[in-house]
Amino acid sequence: xxxxxxxxxxxxxxxxxxxxxxxxxxxxxxxxxxxxxxxxxxxxxxxxxxxxxxxxxxxxxxxxxxxxxxxxxxxxxxxxxxxxxxxxxxxxxxxxxxxxxxxxxxxxxxxxxxxxxxxxxxxxxxxxxxxxxxxxxxxxxxxxxxxxxxxxxxxxxxxxxxxxxxxxxxxxxxxxxxxxxxxxxxxxxxxxxxxxxxxxxxxxxxxxxxxxxxxxxxxxxxxxxxxxxxxxxxxxxxxxxxxxxxxxxxxxxxxxxxxxxxxxxxxxxxxxxxxxxxxxxxxxxxxxxxxxxxxxxxxxxxxxxxxxxxxxxxxxxxxxxxxxxxxxxxxxxxxxxxxxxxxxxxxxxxxxxxxxxxxxxxxxxxxxxxxxxxxxxxxxxxxxxxxxxxxxxxxxxxxxxxxx
Amino acid sequence: xxxxxxxxxxxxxxxxxxxxxxxxxxxxxxxxxxxxxxxxxxxxxxxxxxxxxxxxxxxxxxxxxxxxxxxxxxxxxxxxxxxxxxxxxxxxxxxxxxxxxxxxxxxxxxxxxxxxxxxxxxxxxxxxxxxxxxxxxx
Numbered sequence: 001x002x003x004x005x006x007x008x009x010x011x012x013x014x015x016x017x018x019x020x021x022x023x024x025x026x027x028x029x030x031x032x033x034x035x036x037x038x039x040x041x042x043x044x045x046x047x048x049x050x051x052x053x054x055x056x057x058x059x060x061x062x063x064x065x066x067x068x069x070x071x072x073x074x075x076x077x078x079x080x081x082x083x084x085x086x087x088x089x090x091x092x093x094x095x096x097x098x099x100x101x102x103x104x105x106x107x108x109x110x111x112x113x114x115x116x117x118x119x120x121x122x123x124x125x126x127x128x129x130x131x132x133x134x135x136x137x138x139x140x141x142x143x144x145x146x147x148x149x150x151x152x153x154x155x156x157x158x159x160x161x162x163x164x165x166x167x168x169x170x171x172x173x174x175x176x177x178x179x180x181x182x183x184x185x186x187x188x189x190x191x192x193x194x195x196x197x198x199x200x201x202x203x204x205x206x207x208x209x210x211x212x213x214x215x216x217x218x219x220x221x222x223x224x225x226x227x228x229x230x231x232x233x234x235x236x237x238x239x240x241x242x243x244x245x246x247x248x249x250x251x252x253x254x255x256x257x258x259x260x261x262x263x264x265x266x267x268x269x270x271x272x273x274x275x276x277x278x279x280x281x282x283x284x285x286x287x288x289x290x291x292x293x294x295x296x297x298x299x300x301x302x303x304x305x306x307x308x309x310x311x312x313x314x315x316x317x318x319x320x321x322x323x324x325x326x327x328x329x330x331x332x333x334x335x336x337x338x339x340x341x342x343x344x345x346x347x348x349x350x351x352x353x354x355x356x357x358x359x360x361x362x363x364x365x366x367x368x369x370x371x372x373x374x375x376x377x378x379x380x381x382x383x384x385x386x387x388x389x390x391x392x393x394x395x396x397x398x399x400x401x402x403x404x
Numbered sequence: 405x406x407x408x409x410x411x412x413x414x415x416x417x418x419x420x421x422x423x424x425x426x427x428x429x430x431x432x433x434x435x436x437x438x439x440x441x442x443x444x445x446x447x448x449x450x451x452x453x454x455x456x457x458x459x460x461x462x463x464x465x466x467x468x469x470x471x472x473x474x475x476x477x478x479x480x481x482x483x484x485x486x487x488x489x490x491x492x493x494x495x496x497x498x499x500x501x502x503x504x505x506x507x508x509x510x511x512x513x514x515x516x517x518x519x520x521x522x523x524x525x526x527x528x529x530x531x532x533x534x535x536x537x538x539x540x541x542x
Contacts, residue, residue, distance in 0.1 A: 307466065308466070309468060309471075310442070311442070311467075311468035312415075312466075312468050312469055312471070312472060315468070315469040346440045347439045347440055383464055383466075383472065384444075384464060384465070385445070385464040385465065385466055386439060386444055386466045388423065388464060396439065401440075401444070
């Protein structure tokens, strides 16, 4: 029997892999020491576990274990990276470049930087969600200290041209940071080959526990430093104080190890399932994929269904846990700013569904999802006056709608 | 958001979805809302001109579950009512019947507007002056 609802919101968070939990368990019970306790075996055991996790992470992203700064998650890593660079490099300049489709953890941090007197350029994206390298190059100034562009987008899965972006940043003497929350553990991310100087990521998007993440900070070519945003005991080479979350860190390490070992197989299986889901849903008339189909994370599909209202659609697909392009927490509907940045109209942004598949998604679940969405869309369209008008060939943009 | 059982019932089993022949003289059509606001309701009534009674009502709605339920409920209530009785339907009656939360009251307002708009269309088609639309809700 298929268990309902089916979880297809893995870009929000993933379930914990049982193997990760197993690795964590001893550190939640008998191995409880503080990794900073240097005087007894309890502390040594904890420190050893933390160092082992650094090795596991380093092997996944091809860095030196010492370059990993543990944090509470990607939001903190984004904050530490951006604010830390802004403070540390204030002598050099005060200009940061980012993109309009970044996660709020980056955008709101950049807004904070502006309040502190920094200057931020928000690059637009094209209809596929990709920034323009020419526009990036044109935005670079001698005051530019940081370019921060996400690896893969959380709503559409669109993967930016990371290596080319890094090259442009470096050519102009700026550092390159990437919020790789959705990419690490899903696709090969190699900080050396990619030219990444700082990188934010988190455990709970790759089958690890919530509440633990990391900031990769390059130690050579160039040696990057960030000003700590939290004062205290000077943990993590002085960049992030606070007692280390040892069980979480062990979980992050194990999740990275599993991702490294299983990435090829997972990617092959997930992209096949994703493609099938997408192909089937696109057989519905007037349905569109949002974002780049060529440069995309293998487990993500974002599809808009025209003439169907978003909240009604969410109610219709109640057996699926998915995200919509609407943030309708109140009477005023806020369409997704990411989809709007791609040029989607408000109503098309509202009527989108984001599917995020996981290691634990089955073909049976995808079959169910396909039928469930098809039924809901078809039913709502039969109920939709806009669909009827569209079928009659009426141009909806020419209608003078009664205001309300 | 948690929906009431009645909203879920109307959403799952909408009454009177469909289209009446708007070219007929005794059919009134109201189209209210706008796609960018997330709600468009089309409500139609068919009136027996002798008795001034609504013999049939149909709707189609683009909107959330509460909007669909509000218009579905409106069609149920309209059938068998005289046009004057239909005019007296107040949005707060819909709010009460469906237990709509405050953020969804606009769905009931839209349904009331759709009723009045359909009645006005019927009146104008039949040589009667359009009624002043109540603007207090807007």
